[in-house]
Amino acid sequence: MPPAAREREKAQKLLAQKSAIATPKGGSKRATPAQTPTRIPATPKAGTPIPRQAPVIDQRELDLSALNLVSNEPAKVDEVVPKEAFAKEKLLEEVRSTLAVQEKDKKALSIVVIGHVDAGKSTLMGRLLYELGRMDERTKTANERNSSKAGKSSFSWAWGLDGTTEERERGITMDIAQQAFSTPHRAITVLDAPGHKEFIPNMISGAAQADCAILVVDAAPNEFEAGFERGGQSREHLILARSLGIAQIIIAVNKLDQVGWDNARYEEICGLLRPFLVQSGYHPSKTKFVPVGAMQGVNLAAREGEDGKMLSTWYSGPTLVDLLDALDAPTRDISSPMRIPISNIFKGQGSGTYVSGRLLSGVVQVGERVRIVPGDETGVVKVIEVEDESVPWAAAGTNLTLSLVSVDPIQLNIGSILCPPTNVVPLAVSFTARIIIFDIQVPIITGAVVELFHHSQDVPASISKLIATLDRSSGKVLKTNPRVLAKSTSAEVQITLRPPNNSTVARPIALEPYAVNKAMGRILIRREGETIAAGVVMTIIG
Ligand SMILES: Nc1nc2c(ncn2[C@@H]2O[C@H](COP(=O)(O)OP(=O)(O)OP(=O)(O)O)[C@@H](O)[C@H]2O)c(=O)[nH]1
Numbered sequence: 001m002p003p004a005a006r007e008r009e010k011a012q013k014l015l016a017q018k019s020a021i022a023t024p025k026g027g028s029k030r031a032t033p034a035q036t037p038t039r040i041p042a043t044p045k046a047g048t049p050i051p052r053q054a055p056v057i058d059q060r061e062l063d064l065s066a067l068n069l070v071s072n073e074p075a076k077v078d079e080v081v082p083k084e085a086f087a088k089e090k091l092l093e094e095v096r097s098t099l100a101v102q103e104k105d106k107k108a109l110s111i112v113v114i115g116h117v118d119a120g121k122s123t124l125m126g127r128l129l130y131e132l133g134r135m136d137e138r139t140k141t142a143n144e145r146n147s148s149k150a151g152k153s154s155f156s157w158a159w160g161l162d163g164t165t166e167e168r169e170r171g172i173t174m175d176i177a178q179q180a181f182s183t184p185h186r187a188i189t190v191l192d193a194p195g196h197k198e199f200i201p202n203m204i205s206g207a208a209q210a211d212c213a214i215l216v217v218d219a220a221p222n223e224f225e226a227g228f229e230r231g232g233q234s235r236e237h238l239i240l241a242r243s244l245g246i247a248q249i250i251i252a253v254n255k256l257d258q259v260g261w262d263n264a265r266y267e268e269i270c271g272l273l274r275p276f277l278v279q280s281g282y283h284p285s286k287t288k289f290v291p292v293g294a295m296q297g298v299n300l301a302a303r304e305g306e307d308g309k310m311l312s313t314w315y316s317g318p319t320l321v322d323l324l325d326a327l328d329a330p331t332r333d334i335s336s337p338m339r340i341p342i343s344n345i346f347k348g349q350g351s352g353t354y355v356s357g358r359l360l361s362g363v364v365q366v367g368e369r370v371r372i373v374p375g376d377e378t379g380v381v382k383v384i385e386v387e388d389e390s391v392p393w394a395a396a397g398t399n400l401t402l403s404l405v406s407v408d409p410i411q412l413n414i415g416s417i418l419c420p421p422t423n424v425v426p427l428a429v430s431f432t433a434r435i436i437i438f439d440i441q442v443p444i445i446t447g448a449v450v451e452l453f454h455h456s457q458d459v460p461a462s463i464s465k466l467i468a469t470l471d472r473s474s475g476k477v478l479k480t481n482p483r484v485l486a487k488s489t490s491a492e493v494q495i496t497l498r499p500p501n502n503s504t505v506a507r508p509i510a511l512e513p514y515a516v517n518k519a520m521g522r523i524l525i526r527r528e529g530e531t532i533a534a535g536v537v538m539t540i541i542g
Helices: 003-019 088-105 121-131 137-149 165-170 197-207 223-228 233-243 263-279 305-312 320-325
Strands: 107-114 177-183 186-192 212-218 248-254 287-291 340-347 353-359 363-365 369-373 377-386 389-391 393-395 398-405 417-419 430-437 448-454 457-470 477-480 490-497 522-527 530-540
Touching (some): 088 107, 088 363, 107 233, 121 177, 121 212, 121 320, 177 320, 186 320, 197 233, 212 223, 212 233, 223 233, 223 263, 233 530, 248 263, 287 320, 363 377, 377 393, 393 398, 430 522, 448 490, 457 522
Parallel strands (some): 107 212, 248 287
Antiparallel strands (some): 177 186, 340 353, 353 398, 363 393, 369 377, 369 417, 377 389, 377 398, 430 530, 448 457, 448 522, 457 490, 522 530
16 A cells, blocks of 8 residues: 555544544554455345344454344444345355355465565565565656655665554554465465564554564574563564464575575574474464575575575575465354454544454454443444455455444444354353463462453453462463462463553453354463463353
């Protein structure tokens, strides 16, 4: 997306947040690009029955919505509320048959780009977009000219991704930027995450929306070590990504030009990373290494020029694009109920309020009424956009933008979950979880004050009860009611949300046991800016 459009979009988002939408702390997430609807979505065929949504009440959900007070609210006079094109069963048939055809051609997946600050993540993505024909010569020249004028010419490729004035001035990524490109067999959505420690919540939000990851490491002397030592972001991002369910990873060893394309340095870095990757839960068969030079575009799509020649003296393996093209596509959980955690909210140019996020499970279609949890509000999907295109429906695993009408925007928050009114996500202020404690220095005791991360949401919480320590591989109980949890322990605990600063009552969040919906049941726990544990939700207490 052109920078001007990105700036405009950010301004619109800020305006929307200031004027209408109450977003919680951490609500600075960037909008996904190009949100302007281009065409009106398909209207339903005449005579297509519109299924009535039976008022099935989930007893776990004992708030006002169970009374169905609002689901049949009339639309505002000037709003056109579309109708659903397909009855649910027909939609599932249509989705399955269309995906079967599409996936024969190109399988879709999304990737998050992670790594220590300044490793070259945005440069790598900017250059890759250019190599794959997704950045035109005009944009490239404009970025070169403008970054040079600003005295930041080394960031010219990164400007393809880092679109806001502040990001360009500071030379760092602050929020997730989303782009799309294709390799011969894969249609890839790429999320460029910030490396700076300060923006870890945004990195978590990005990684929670991805199937796979590219870890970019800086091969320059001492730079790899800085990112990999205790407190370095290469280390933390790897653990976070795995804890959020990412199992496939490509390690791009970047800036090898800085060490004269030294094979020994490349091997040294791979050798240091391999045991750590295994220890963090990445299977060696799902872990690939590739030497690259992001700035000169070496070994991204090809090995050309002087630098390419130097690399070719010792490397004849796949390029980054070859590795991307061979990634396993995720299995799409289409049959489970729709779950869309909102990662961003903004005002678009069309009517309605725009929200973006990842469809974790199920399907969604234009005209569908969705429930917003927490709260008792519903809205109707007017437009679905996937990579700049309006589409009539989307299936699990898609990163999308929805325009919602017939909705009060004040009820939409980053972290809220969109779901069917007939199958509502349960709310919790207290639940049990199985967690793995990371390499912490201060052990966890009962009542430990923490921040709980669930998709794009972070809320105050406490470890209210230490239930048991568990054997890491078998999950068997080792000790009940332990007094403390030390580093590297696996444990079952009770987590209870704490009231936010301005309140005396804890606000519930929407989550599900891991056994019910894997993607909805993963949590991360941080304390004083450090990630201390990751885990899965077992039982919702209330
Ligand atoms: N010599 C050399 N420099 C590079 C290469 N790739 C990136 N850089 C430089 O590294 C610096 C940081 O690049 P970015 O792409 O902004 O790094 P980043 O990882 O996206 O940074 P954050 O998102 O802020 O963490 C810039 O000055 C780039 O020009 C490379 O292959 N060789």
